[in-house]
Amino acid sequence: MEHNYPIKRIIDDKGFFVDADYEEQIDEQLVKELYYHMLRIRTFDRKAINLQRQGRLGTYAPFEGQEAAQVGSALALNDNDWVFPTYRDHGATLTFGKSMATTFLYWNGRAEGCIAPADRQIFPPAVPIATQIPHAAGAAWAEKKRGTKNAAIAYFGDGATSEGDFHEGLNFASVFKVPVVFFNQNNGYAISVPIEKQMNSKTIAQKSVAYGMPGIRIDGNDCFAVYFETKKAFDNARSGNGPTLIEAVTWRKGAHTTADDPSKYRTEERAKDFVDPLLRLEFFMKNYGYYDDAWIQAINEKTTREVEAAVEEMEKFPPPNVEDVFDHVYAEMPAQLAKQKEAYLAHLGRK
Amino acid sequence: MEHNYPIKRIIDDKGFFVDADYEEQIDEQLVKELYYHMLRIRTFDRKAINLQRQGRLGTYAPFEGQEAAQVGSALALNDNDWVFPTYRDHGATLTFGKSMATTFLYWNGRAEGCIAPADRQIFPPAVPIATQIPHAAGAAWAEKKRGTKNAAIAYFGDGATSEGDFHEGLNFASVFKVPVVFFNQNNGYAISVPIEKQMNSKTIAQKSVAYGMPGIRIDGNDCFAVYFETKKAFDNARSGNGPTLIEAVTWRKGAHTTADDPSKYRTEERAKDFVDPLLRLEFFMKNYGYYDDAWIQAINEKTTREVEAAVEEMEKFPPPNVEDVFDHVYAEMPAQLAKQKEAYLAHLGRK
């Protein structure tokens, strides 16, 4: 089976083209956009880990190593598309348009952290694994019913493929042929459980066969492969040809979350298979004349400033509002709940 | 994909060999055993429908048309294997050794109807669709852990493949390589929903790919194909090679249950593709010199008598015991429940 799903690459580990077909489609703008966003989210990610260590952020789920997968896929979206991320996909949502400060707030236990700008349809990150997959199918179904060209993307990990919701979501999407892309980041582990213990299939892409759905396997650390293959899947979806399952093979460089210690369950053996996606793009830029020291310096400074400003915004954000505990449960508060709220505010000496 | 899963047949619709390899393996004993059991369960099935119409049985789920699938697979089992049937697989469980009277009791709303003889491990029929699939994987896992050669079989329908439990059960079975056979009867419909609306895949067999598990597609109305392929899958399982998914393509001749009216949702168009499995075996018996009028007459009479006796047994069975409402919830009855029981028995004027 595995041979039916070779890993699609556009550039190799040293940043040289392996698929020359793409030479024409890759221009400076694209290269710089990919690099910029990857650098930007990495800066964010490292800062977040730092803040967590300093006690300025709650438990945090880092994505280092998965930047190409997240940025490449997010840049393939249209503005009106729907995004259903997990707790590890803030690299993708930051790229799609969620703000950094908002994202920090999420990791500080603030519901405000779930809210993307009004012109970006980004769902709150899925915490219970795989549950967002049917949501994405449903949102895409709505677009189809309305006859738009919008589509949806569901992000999920290798572990998520073991849940019933993965199966039911993909089945619905294929039966109703809805415009959705199932974007799997196979980062080798679900917390401590390696993919060989998660499934007996050699690839995740082949799971598409169960749904009569196209499935492809790509090098998730090759930002070009991610970008172009995701775009293709979206084109297909927008043309009414239904969903695609994409397996982006990548690697979680750090811990599952800041509360996790990967040395308990993995050696860094397999890490050697993965060249850092940013470094790889740098190789490419050097190989093909896109490398520009001054520009890199400039965006480095810019993103650092952006992250610092976001930290400040997060830390200056008004403290959480007790009323919010009660106010977003129903459109109209039931009497019982109103009484609970009133009593509690009275207890706090308010109202 | 479909071409990877051709429908395996041993005899054709007219009862001629299409796979001559089996000529040697098929002897009179096997032919007669298959015929006998198919006839026997059909007699049961038709009687049950009749009883239901007369108000002597509750809602009943008939299996006519699926006799080859149920008998062929049940005869492939060893006595110590575990069977996890659905509400439609009493043809299989009758063949494996559950009694007719017990089976009638089940359809008369009696818990006693769930209980097979002590030397047959037959689970109560699964009512919530697909939930038995992980059970079968678990029971098989136990056999593996004990190092026996016993295996388990899970019966389920085409509709069941849409449930999360199907997916999770097959994944577990493949990851832990347990000795279980997943025996799907694709009878074309889940109540009113045809397979084309149930899934976008053209076959159920191909769903095995998702689990790196062998999957085969067989003519479920060819009792020989069912028998030999199920046996093969069991041999494989007993040898430590893990699970197999078998899709037996068949046809539900009658209604979903006696409460259902299939004319609301299907024409008998597709029925034409399916030669009655008993008739087909008769053709075969005539073609190859196994047909024996007197024997058929004799087993007809025998099964009719057996069914009549079972009806009598069912109808003479002691009435249900009120205590049973309370007595099988816990090994030791909690005080609260004991009080409820006591109060209720007092209310009935007992004790």
Add this chain to the structure above:
Amino acid sequence: MTQVKESHQKSETAKQMTLIQAINDAMRLMLEEDDRTVILGEDIGKNGGVFRATDGLQEVFGEERVVDTPLSEAGIIGTSVGLAVNGFRPVAEIQFLGFIYPAYEQIMTHVSRIRMRSMSRFTVPMVIRAPYGAGIRAPEIHSDSTETLFTHMPGIKVVCPSSPYDAKGLLIAAMEDPDPVLVLEPMKNYRSKREEVPVGKYTVEIGKGKLVREGADVTLIAWGAMVSIAEKAAEQAEKKGISCEIIDLRTLYPIDSEMIAESVKKTTRAVIIHEAHHTGGLGNDIISIINDTAFLYLRAPIERITGFDVPVPFFSLEEHYLPTPERVVEGIEKVLHF
């Protein structure tokens, strides 16, 4: 989007309907009125539902609006969440309440929580309909009455009509509600009686009980199929000179605490009847409400006549599980002669 293909002439203003017809009528009406309405579930399209709740709807409104889904409860509810946040108003049928559990995570974690998690940016105005309850000799596991698994879940509402009129009015109210509503339909009542039901659109307010019988000595509180048990018990009690007041709760969350409090303050005694298990049943919530609101009025411990703490038995024994008028009368006498 599929357009309404037929328009229904309505000459009369009310019609005799069973509860199931009233349910059908409500959906038909809303499919006509609101393009965002999508009905989905197992066997609800071509087959018109195993109880015929959706009979004829797919013929009129087409396969895009009345959708036969795969056999997949988490899929049905999960995609409904996606449809609802993206502008539709799905009405999902779960074939029997006993088969809702595969969708439990979607309901518990998402249907009920998305408004809160997104601070009202995303909402899921959807309806889940589910036939429930014992007493129709259905095969095992078809007869659960597990309403408290949902009333304990902040973010959704739960209604349970006992009559055709309330069924139509509550279902329409549910379909217009900005928040998710679970509509529990007592199977036992689907065809048990007909009554006059307005042909046009009306709603029954969610959160309001109904006084179905006035009385002085004791308050009976029931819902769904248990309302008629309460009524029969009240008739029997009347012969013994006991005057029962009956509240049909109709909405199980949020409960009409006021109606309960007022009635119990008047009668000073209460008997609660439900077919759900005793432990963890809604009866406990009602006792708490009375504890909170009418403590000093109560002259006797409240009685609960309920299903037992056992799985709903196979149908040959279900009559012994379900509350009967006789058990209720015993309860009434107990609170009166405390």
Add this chain to the structure above:
Amino acid sequence: MTQVKESHQKSETAKQMTLIQAINDAMRLMLEEDDRTVILGEDIGKNGGVFRATDGLQEVFGEERVVDTPLSEAGIIGTSVGLAVNGFRPVAEIQFLGFIYPAYEQIMTHVSRIRMRSMSRFTVPMVIRAPYGAGIRAPEIHSDSTETLFTHMPGIKVVCPSSPYDAKGLLIAAMEDPDPVLVLEPMKNYRSKREEVPVGKYTVEIGKGKLVREGADVTLIAWGAMVSIAEKAAEQAEKKGISCEIIDLRTLYPIDSEMIAESVKKTTRAVIIHEAHHTGGLGNDIISIINDTAFLYLRAPIERITGFDVPVPFFSLEEHYLPTPERVVEGIEKVLHF
């Protein structure tokens, strides 16, 4: 079958342990003693569990007995049913109670019902362990306290230890029970204190509460992480001259009704504390028990200090969701000055 590879020398008879260590110790002991014990769940093997509950067990007992499973709660519980009916005694870990819902159907329909459906031919002696509760600044949806979704389910038992001693004793009792037991482990208490725990095997009887403080004026009833809230409240109340009795319920089904009744008959007043939502919380069951058993003794309506009818909020607001000693003291004063 894998044999125990190491034997543990025990010189001392008791050891200072945290609750999580006590849990670990119970499993280690039973893995040693009973070959049928199999521990399974997500990340419980090599990683030793996200809270380290199974730390070191796979090393000692091997991958056949301490099993890392796929990320699949229905698979974990569903295969455990198969293991249990076929002679094993699985102990399944659900990583957080908030993630148990995908397995809800398996628990509700099978774990709890197989004994009844097979008239005791098949039984499922299995344990489900789940960390639960708020207050540790966990990411959202990790903090549910939904015990009544399980206490309402006939056929299983539910226990909830608050201390290391009880944790070990109850878990061993659960592992030896012929029926399925859900063990709820208050995350907040995992490492909050150490106490002397016997090194050998012992059990704490399922179904029995514990009087953790004797008092005269009011009975406080709590379990899990709320026991220490009750204790703090009792201390504050004492300063105001109020004497509180505290019951740690320990088992949530079947509840120790006798202990509750006895205490309330003595104190004549009760305050119940739980972190689950108000509506449908176990508090209601307890009120009903008091209604049934101590009606005439009660001098004031029972107070419930609970989580609100809202999803457990994100951690920045969780302190406003959880009962506090101050809220409990208010409740105590309310029942005293009724």
